[in-house]
Amino acid sequence: MYASNFVEGVDFSLYFILAISVFFLVGITAVMIYFLFRYSKKRNPVATNIEGSWTLEIIWTVVPTILVLLMFWYGWVGYRPMLTAPDDAMEIQAVGQMWKWTFNYDNGKSSDTLVIPIDKPIKLNLVSKDVLHSLYIPAFRLKQDVVPGKDFSMWFIGQKLGRYDILCAEYCGQLHSYMLSSVTVVENDKFNTWLAEKQDNSNEHPGLTLMKKNACFSCHTTDGSRLVGPSFKGVVGRSETIIVDGKEKTITVDADFIKHKLQNPLSSNVKGFQSGLMPKLPLSDDEISHIIDYVSTIK
Amino acid sequence: MTVDTLPYTTFYKAKKGIISWLFTLDHKRVALLYLYSIITFFLVGASLGILMRLELFHPGKDIVEPHTYNQIFTLHGVIMIFLFIIPSIPAVFGNFFLPLLLGTDDVAFPRLNLFSFWLYAIGALFALGTLVFGDGPADTGWTFYAPYSVRTGTNVTMSVVAAFVLGFSSILTGLNFIVTIHRLRTPGMGFNQMPLFAWSLYATSWIQLLATPVIGITLLMIVAERVFGVGLFDPSIGGDPVLYQHMFWIYSHPAVYIMALPAMGIVSEIIPTFAQRTIFGYKAIAYSSMAIAFIGYFVWGHHMFTSGMSGPAAYIFSILTFLVAIPTSIKVFNWIATLYKGSINIDTPLLFALAFIFNFLIGGLTGLVNGALAADIHLHDTYFVVGHLHYVMFGGTGFAFFGALHYWFPKIWGKMYNKKVANTAFATLLIGFNILYFPMIILGIMGMPRRYYDYLPEFTFWNQVSTVGSWITVSSLIVLIVNLFVAARKGKKAPDNPWGGITLEWQTKSPPPLENFDKMPKIPEGGPYNYPNAKSSN
Numbered sequence: 001m002y003a004s005n006f007v008e009g010v011d012f013s014l015y016f017i018l019a020i021s022v023f024f025l026v027g028i029t030a031v032m033i034y035f036l037f038r039y040s041k042k043r044n045p046v047a048t049n050i051e052g053s054w055t056l057e058i059i060w061t062v063v064p065t066i067l068v069l070l071m072f073w074y075g076w077v078g079y080r081p082m083l084t085a086p087d088d089a090m091e092i093q094a095v096g097q098m099w100k101w102t103f104n105y106d107n108g109k110s111s112d113t114l115v116i117p118i119d120k121p122i123k124l125n126l127v128s129k130d131v132l133h134s135l136y137i138p139a140f141r142l143k144q145d146v147v148p149g150k151d152f153s154m155w156f157i158g159q160k161l162g163r164y165d166i167l168c169a170e171y172c173g174q175l176h177s178y179m180l181s182s183v184t185v186v187e188n189d190k191f192n193t194w195l196a197e198k199q200d201n202s203n204e205h206p207g208l209t210l211m212k213k214n215a216c217f218s219c220h221t222t223d224g225s226r227l228v229g230p231s232f233k234g235v236v237g238r239s240e241t242i243i244v245d246g247k248e249k250t251i252t253v254d255a256d257f258i259k260h261k262l263q264n265p266l267s268s269n270v271k272g273f274q275s276g277l278m279p280k281l282p283l284s285d286d287e288i289s290h291i292i293d294y295v296s297t298i299k
Numbered sequence: 300m301t302v303d304t305l306p307y308t309t310f311y312k313a314k315k316g317i318i319s320w321l322f323t324l325d326h327k328r329v330a331l332l333y334l335y336s337i338i339t340f341f342l343v344g345a346s347l348g349i350l351m352r353l354e355l356f357h358p359g360k361d362i363v364e365p366h367t368y369n370q371i372f373t374l375h376g377v378i379m380i381f382l383f384i385i386p387s388i389p390a391v392f393g394n395f396f397l398p399l400l401l402g403t404d405d406v407a408f409p410r411l412n413l414f415s416f417w418l419y420a421i422g423a424l425f426a427l428g429t430l431v432f433g434d435g436p437a438d439t440g441w442t443f444y445a446p447y448s449v450r451t452g453t454n455v456t457m458s459v460v461a462a463f464v465l466g467f468s469s470i471l472t473g474l475n476f477i478v479t480i481h482r483l484r485t486p487g488m489g490f491n492q493m494p495l496f497a498w499s500l501y502a503t504s505w506i507q508l509l510a511t512p513v514i515g516i517t518l519l520m521i522v523a524e525r526v527f528g529v530g531l532f533d534p535s536i537g538g539d540p541v542l543y544q545h546m547f548w549i550y551s552h553p554a555v556y557i558m559a560l561p562a563m564g565i566v567s568e569i570i571p572t573f574a575q576r577t578i579f580g581y582k583a584i585a586y587s588s589m590a591i592a593f594i595g596y597f598v599w600g601h602h603m604f605t606s607g608m609s610g611p612a613a614y615i616f617s618i619l620t621f622l623v624a625i626p627t628s629i630k631v632f633n634w635i636a637t638l639y640k641g642s643i644n645i646d647t648p649l650l651f652a653l654a655f656i657f658n659f660l661i662g663g664l665t666g667l668v669n670g671a672l673a674a675d676i677h678l679h680d681t682y683f684v685v686g687h688l689h690y691v692m693f694g695g696t697g698f699a700f701f702g703a704l705h706y707w708f709p710k711i712w713g714k715m716y717n718k719k720v721a722n723t724a725f726a727t728l729l730i731g732f733n734i735l736y737f738p739m740i741i742l743g744i745m746g747m748p749r750r751y752y753d754y755l756p757e758f759t760f761w762n763q764v765s766t767v768g769s770w771i772t773v774s775s776l777i778v779l780i781v782n783l784f785v786a787a788r789k790g791k792k793a794p795d796n797p798w799g800g801i802t803l804e805w806q807t808k809s810p811p812p813l814e815n816f817d818k819m820p821k822i823p824e825g826g827p828y829n830y831p832n833a834k835s836s837n
């Protein structure tokens with residue numbers, strides 16, 4: 001059994017072409033090397049001028065034409081079913097942002113990894129919050145670009161129980177190669193139990209929940225180490241050199257600064273870190289104060 | 300063939316001093332200015348390649364931070380594409396040999412030719428300027444995809460201006476060659492008596508002239524968006540990122556043929572000379588160049604099969620892509636047939652030409668895989684593509700470039716290199732090259748995406764093999780270049796026509812005098828490769 005319903009078509013298209021390719025590569029190279037020795041100056045002191053042969057030209061135009069049309073055809077046949085998802089497909093929203101995938105289910109459940117029931121068509125509605133990404137599941141032989149402002153989707157059927165890698169295949173900046181997730185294919189009833197499990201955020205600080213949801217931690221650590229942006233550890237009260245309109249300025253990080261930064265992320269940037277990367281998040285004033293509240297606790 | 304021993308003034312000695320070089324109007328000197336610059340950038344680009352391979356030796360961090368890695372592959376791509384491979388064969392060997400092959404004394408517009416070198420130099424300064432100015436070199440990949448290229452803080456503007464200026468240099472070279480080929484062929488040489496290298500430059504020049512302006516305007520649009528906030532490609536200010544991809548590839552796909560066609564022209568020169576017989580299927584080779592250039596305009600969409608393309612568009616772009624394979628395979632078959640019943644001298648330039656065929660076959664055949672819709676969905680943006688593009692550009696065009704350098708070396712410098720060293724460097728380069736890139740094809744099929752600073756543990760083995768290949772490759776390149784460098788300074792004197800070639804450049808002295816020919820060159824009767832000593836076939 002193949003991991004997804006597209007593996008067979010993709011692999012056939014790939015190995016069909018590879019087989020023909022190996023045949024021609026080996027054949028042509030062998031003939032080339034044979035001629036090199038058979039018609040070397042020593043063996044064949046006098047060359048023969050042969051201008052060409054229209055018969056041969058026709059043969060080696062027609063044969064490759066037939067072969068490439070076949071290759072085209074199998075490529076199309078393997079690809080065509082990817083274009084339209086069946087109507088009964090289960091829809092899940094897949095959100096890509098620098099550098100995190102989030103999967104939102106219809107019942108409000110949201111998860112960092114994708115969990116799907118076996119043998120059921122799944123349709124991912126792809127949303128990007130910032131730049132281009134591409135959702136790639138090598139084991140399923142499937143990828144689709146996630147483009148901000150476009151409603152793209154992809155669909156597939158997981159046919160084999162197991163966990164498979166999800167990678168980002170379209171370059172998206174600094175931590176592109178760390179934008180990883182996975183898809184787990186499970187039995188139907190296991191899936192239903194998983195889906196029904198409530199995420200219990202009630203004991204969690206609401207600021208932390210918001211920060212997880214908005215992927216703050218894919219750029220900022222809480223342990224003082226450096227990632228894309230400065231660490232949150234002890235950030236409130238710290239003095240930082242920031243660059244505003246090309247001029248350096250030293251400030252002390254406080255609630256006002258954090259609020260301003262969240263609302264106008266590109267207005268300034270901390271010296272020594274790359275500018276232009278922090279996204280503008282749709283946060284209400286209340287949410288911002290929860291976040292500030294939580295950040296102040298990271299010591 | 301009489302070897303003229305009378306003293307004469309070579310183009311090197313005609314004028315002296317650095318100023319006479321920087322302001323030269325002689326096509327041969329312009330060619331050499333390009334050659335030295337291009338080799339320098341090739342070495343810089345290769346060093347960046349080595350750094351990447353070192354970083355990828357283990358998963359996790361080896362030598363640099365992710366951000367630096369991203370800047371390295373971008374700069375590597377920009378240098379290799381815009382400063383090395385696009386100008387390589389046309390600007391060096393086209394400039395030097397097109398007038399000689401046509402039996403004339405210079406290109407049509409010598410001043411424009413010098414100007415295009417100057418543009419190249421200015422463009423190169425901009426590209427390197429990103430190392431010093433602003434927040435460092437761009438980290439977008441050489442494709443500058445929006446909206447990341449609009450948002451990143453690195454110096455994208457300057458990189459893009461560099462590519463823009465270099466585009467103009469390329470346009471002017473193309474224009475110059477088209478006019479030269481139409482107007483300056485020696486009396487009696489019709490289009491069908493032109494050597495095939497001239498044909499391939501002709502097809503290339505049209506692409507340079509017609510496609511390059513599209514990338515120019517696209518890159519300016521990026522600048523407008525970054526600097527003035529005009530919403531063109533970034534959806535957050537009303538633009539369309541997929542539009543950018545179309546505009547980028549409308550140029551950059553035909554640009555692949557700017558890289559490949561001149562290389563095919565070189566191979567079409569080298570093989571008949573070393574087989575000492577006429578080329579098989581002259582017209583098929585000549586016209587297939589024009590066919591490739593023409594169809595090549597309509598296939599750009601195959602870079603975008605995963606960008607939300609509609610079914611019918613994908614269908615059409617895929618089928619057109621496969622059609623390009625036909626004229627390409629026609630060329631390969633004709634080259635092989637040219638060896639048949641030849642009287643073959645196995646010498647360094649021929650080895651490079653045959654290695655070109657081998658590598659280019661792998662590059663072309665993997666290209667077919669990418670052209671097939673189903674397979675491409677899996678392999679797009681993986682290391683399969685990185686392998687494929689290096690087989691085409693480096694294994695193909697790069698090898699042809701070094702083949703041309705060994706072929707025409709005695710003509711350019713009047714000296715001969717150490718062939719043993721050259722052949723050794725060739726053999727290790729071919730082996731190292733394949734160890735470096737074949738694993739990438741495997742990694743791609745396994746599912747490793749490109750532009751990855753770090754990778755999953757299952758990809759470790761082939762990455763390490765590839766890195767070892769990069770050491771062999773670069774060592775061979777150093778030996779190859781040092782060997783030629785030494786030969787240019789103190790090599791043995793070479794005869795005017797060491798390979799027994801019959802195209803016109805072999806009729807003048809080595810190195811050629813300032814105006815190329817002392818007396819009118821004689822066009823060989825019955826075509827440019829009609830070797831008088833060979834039997835005729837009927």
Ligand code: HEM
Binds near residue numbers: 349751752769
């Ligand atoms: C010593 C020789 C070389 C080495 C070791 C090397 C290595 C590499 C590697 C490892 C990458 C992939 C980076 C990534 O995706 O993370 C790459 C990309 C690339 N290389 Fe090379 N390369 C070499 C020579 C060349 C040559 C001769 C050319 C062209 C003529 C070339 C053109 C490119 C291009 C266009 C890219 C894509 C850059 C991008 O993704 O933006 N390379 N090279």
Ligand SMILES: [Cu+2]
Binds near residue numbers: 132168169170172179
């Ligand atoms: Cu991404």
